[in-house]
Amino acid sequence: MDRRIFLGSALAGAVGATLSACGGGSEADPTLELASSSRRTTTTTTTTTTAASAKSRVIVIGGGMGGATVAKYLRLWGDAISVTLVERMPTYTSNIMSSLVLTGQRTLASLSLGYEALQRRHGVRVIIDDVVEIDPVAVTVKLASGTRLEADRIVMAPGIEFDAVPGLTDPDRMPHAWKAGPQTTLLARQLAAMPAGGVLAMTIPKAPYRCPPGPYERACLLADWLKANKPRAKLILLDANPDIVTEKENFAKAFGGLYRDVIEYRAGVAITSVDAAQMTLNTSGGALRADVVNLIPVQRAGALVTAAGLATATGGRFAPVDVLSYASTAAPKVHVIGDSAATTQPKAGHIANQEAKVCADAILRILAGGQPDPAPVTNSACYSTITRTQAGWLNGVLQYDPATKAMAPVPASMAASTGWSEKNFKQMGKWYEALMADTFA
Secondary structure, eight states: OOHHHHHHTHHHHHTTSOOOBSSOOSOOOGGGOOOOOOOBOOOOOOOEEESOSSSEEEEEEOOSHHHHHHHHHHHHHOTTEEEEEEESSSEEEOSTTTHHHHTTSSOGGGGEEESHHHHHHHOOEEEESOEEEEETTTTEEEETTSOEEEOSEEEEOOOEEEOOOTTOSOGGGSOOOOSSSHHHHHHHHHHHHSOTTOEEEEEEOSSSOSSTTHHHHHHHHHHHHHHHHSTTOEEEEEESSSSOOSOHHHHHHIIIIITTTTEEEEESOOEEEEEGGGTEEEETTEEEEOSEEEOOOOEEEOHHHHHTTOOOBTTTTBEEEETTTTEESSOTTEEEOGGGEEOSSOOSHHHHHHHHHHHHHHHHHHHTTOOOOSSOEEEEEEEEESSSSOEEEEEEEEEEETTTTEEEEOGGGOEEOSSOBHHHHHHHHHHHHHHHHHHHO
C-alpha cells in the first residue's frame, strides 16, 4: 500500500473504515493464531550491533498493537529502512476481546498472535529480549542479554504500567486482568468459584486509562453472566471518575434497565487502600467487602518511558509528543506511540494502530530529508459488549488542529449506536480479525 494513498484517503473513508473492539466478538480466524519462531536471547556477552547495513535504521520497542504496526509499515512503505523489533515475549496476547475469556466465550490461545509474518513477509528483524536501557541522545538501546543496538530513530510502544495500591501486596488477590494473560485466567477462576448471591466489586481508575469504555462494557458482560450463572449476585461498580466517561447513553441505559437488579454504579469513588486478606476496599465513599474484586489501578506510561525521562505530561504519567510524528518533546529522535503517549486521543488498540501509521510515514519523510505530513488524520472506533450476544458501537475521526497542535474530533464524524444488537456483536469479530491482520500479518 502506498502511504500517500492511505493517508490521503483516511479522512474520506474513516467513518466507515475498519473498527476495533475493546471487548467482545466472535471466534477468531485460525489464521490469526500466528506461531512465533523466535526464542528469548540467552547470551550474556556484551556486543554492539547495528540493525543492518541499510541507509537508515529504526528500533521499535514493544510488539503490541502500536509497535507491531509501526514495524510493519516502516518496512511496507520504506524498503530502504532496516527495522528491528524488540519484544520480551515470543507472542502477543490481545487485550481486545479478552473480557470474553472471563465469561468462557473465548480462550487466551485464541487471542495469541506471533511475529512470524512480520519477519517472513516484511523483513522485520525480531529480537526476543528485554530492553534495560535506552539512550535518547546516542539513539542506542541496551538489552538484558548485553547487546547494544544502534539506530537513527527509536520508536517506543511499551504500553502501560500500574500504580501500586496501598495494602495490595499480592496483586493476584484482586486481579486487574487489564493486561491479557495469567490474571485473566485467574479472574475467570475466581468468578467461577464465587458463591450464588455473592458480591463482585469492580473498580474504574481516574482517566486517562487503557480503553475508555472497557470497564463499563466488562461490567455489562459480567452482569449478564452473573444473571445466568450466579443467581442473586451483585456487581458493585466503583468509578473514580465523576460520571461515565464514554458511551454514556448506552451504558446508563444498561445499568438502570437491563441490569438494575445486578449492577450498583457508584460514581466519584476512588480507592485509597485495600485489605487484601479481608477482601475489603477502602474508598473515598467508605469500606466495601466483596467475594471477588476486579481492581483496575491507576495507569501510567511503560517503565522504560519513565526511566528515560520522557514521561513529563499528565502529572508525570505519560509522554508528551508532537502528534505530527509522535516524536518525544524531550528527545526528538525517540518516538512514543500507543498507550504511553500523552495525546488527546483515546488509549485503545485501534488508535495505537492509527498512530503507528502516522509515525511510520513521518519517520520515512524525516529520514528522507523532508517534514512530516502537516495534517494527519486518525479514526477512533470501539465496539462495546452490552450482553454476551449483543453490542453497541462508537466511532469518530480526529484531525490535526494547528492552533492547538493536537488531534481534534471532526464533529460531523462522531457517531454512536442507539442501543445494542446481535448484528453488531457478530460484526465485531470480523472487524477484530481485520485489525489484527492489518497489524500482524
